[in-house]
Amino acid sequence: MTKLLILIVVVLGILAVAQLARVYELTSKLRGKREEDISEGDNRFNARMMWLFLPVYFGFFIWLVSAYGDKMLPVAASEHGAATDALLNFNWWILIIVFVLTNVLLFWFAGKYVYSKDRRAFWQPHNNKLELLWTVVPAAVLAVIIIYGLNTWADITSPASPDAVKVELYARQFDWTARYPGEDGELGATDVRLINGTNPLGIVTRESIDTRLAEMDAEIASGDSLLAHAVLSATKHEELTEQVARLRRHKQRVINLRTVMEHDIAEKGVASPYLHGADDVVIKEFHLPVHQEVKVMIRSQDVIHSAYIPHLRAQMNAVPGMTTTIKMTPTITTDSMRMVMKNDAFDFILLCNKICGASHYNMQMPLVVTDAAAHEAWYAEAMKKPFQAPPAAPEPPVVPATDSTATPVMTNTVAEAQATH
Numbered sequence: 001m002t003k004l005l006i007l008i009v010v011v012l013g014i015l016a017v018a019q020l021a022r023v024y025e026l027t028s029k030l031r032g033k034r035e036e037d038i039s040e041g042d043n044r045f046n047a048r049m050m051w052l053f054l055p056v057y058f059g060f061f062i063w064l065v066s067a068y069g070d071k072m073l074p075v076a077a078s079e080h081g082a083a084t085d086a087l088l089n090f091n092w093w094i095l096i097i098v099f100v101l102t103n104v105l106l107f108w109f110a111g112k113y114v115y116s117k118d119r120r121a122f123w124q125p126h127n128n129k130l131e132l133l134w135t136v137v138p139a140a141v142l143a144v145i146i147i148y149g150l151n152t153w154a155d156i157t158s159p160a161s162p163d164a165v166k167v168e169l170y171a172r173q174f175d176w177t178a179r180y181p182g183e184d185g186e187l188g189a190t191d192v193r194l195i196n197g198t199n200p201l202g203i204v205t206r207e208s209i210d211t212r213l214a215e216m217d218a219e220i221a222s223g224d225s226l227l228a229h230a231v232l233s234a235t236k237h238e239e240l241t242e243q244v245a246r247l248r249r250h251k252q253r254v255i256n257l258r259t260v261m262e263h264d265i266a267e268k269g270v271a272s273p274y275l276h277g278a279d280d281v282v283i284k285e286f287h288l289p290v291h292q293e294v295k296v297m298i299r300s301q302d303v304i305h306s307a308y309i310p311h312l313r314a315q316m317n318a319v320p321g322m323t324t325t326i327k328m329t330p331t332i333t334t335d336s337m338r339m340v341m342k343n344d345a346f347d348f349i350l351l352c353n354k355i356c357g358a359s360h361y362n363m364q365m366p367l368v369v370t371d372a373a374a375h376e377a378w379y380a381e382a383m384k385k386p387f388q389a390p391p392a393a394p395e396p397p398v399v400p401a402t403d404s405t406a407t408p409v410m411t412n413t414v415a416e417a418q419a420t421h
């Protein structure tokens with residue numbers, strides 16, 4: 001209703017202006033004035049308005065910056081963040097200088113050189129010096145911006161040093177999981193075939209493969225026994241037969257994975273990533289030590305996500321089927337940042353910055369940055385804790401609950417779902 005009223009007001013307003021213009025036209029005609037004739041008074045009025053516009057325009061600009069400047073991100077809490085901010089501010093300063101200069105000239109001249117009957121406009125068809133000036137100066141400024149920008153970018157994207165702290169961020173609809181390398185300092189190999197509730201990142205070790213095979217053997221045995229003894233409708237029977245067949249196929253894939261793993265271990269010895277996963281810490285917490293370089297490796301289970309830590313000015317896509325990396329060195333601890341922000345509840349945050357589905361908005365995890373000692377203490381505690389699957393995102397059981405005879409172990413794991421695609 002309000003919208004309709006506003007629309008009516010706008011339409012009536014336009015009509016009123018049109019009518020006013022028409023009245024002006026007619027009165028001019030009555031006074032014997034042609035429409036093209038503009039009086040000197042009109043011209044002078046417009047010229048003064050051009051000058052008046054300047055302080056109003058820049059006043060508004062200054063008000064915008066002072067009123068909303070603090071709504072921007074606070075100080076960068078990472079080394080490369082400070083560099084990106086400096087680069088951005090450098091660009092802003094150039095833009096502001098050019099903006100003020102060109103607009104002052106534009107409106108000042110428009111007001112100063114108001115039309116006069118006694119003055120002819122100066123006509124200059126060509127001027128090599130001027131052409132050269134306005135080509136070379138912007139080109140030189142652009143070259144500086146580009147070289148500075150490329151240098152900063154090269155610094156940010158260069159590989160992390162080998163002794164950087166390693167962390168993996170694992171994305172899936174709709175949460176993040178972190179993985180730390182454990183005592184050996186190396187992250188172990190992973191494989192989609194092993195992903196399930198107890199091994200959400202699909203870490204491959206001899207033990208995890210044995211566990212998975214044992215789980216599948218139990219599931220197959222249970223399915224076989226149901227098929228042999230339970231009274232099932234024809235459709236249920238068919239469904240269950242297909243499930244068991246799928247499990248058998250999946251089991252073969254896991255056996256193939258074991259073969260690949262054993263080959264790799266035989267070939268590379270202790271360097272094989274398959275020997276480094278057993279002590280990995282999989283955790284729903286994200287902690288980083290301050291003033292240490294961190295190499296963040298990012299993976300996705302399902303669709304493209306994007307790991308975004310705005311306060312550290314860091315962002316990198318999480319792409320299914322590959323590992324992307326980004327390095328960063330946090331420079332401000334969570335506690336110090338709370339003082340800077342004058343907010344005791346402040347936390348750094350890891351967000352998903354790709355619209356990845358219905359709950360994308362809520363795909364986030366707080367980041368805690370502490371000094372080295374506190375980080376060590378947290379890490380030592382974390383290494384003792386077994387992975388706790390979050391309560392969120394339960395996986396739907398494949399067998400409908402209405403069939404009370406077929407409730408046991410047959411659950412559809414993500415690995416299975418992915419492996420069969």
Ligand SMILES: [Cu+2]
Nearest residue numbers: 305352356363
């Ligand atoms: Cu996402």
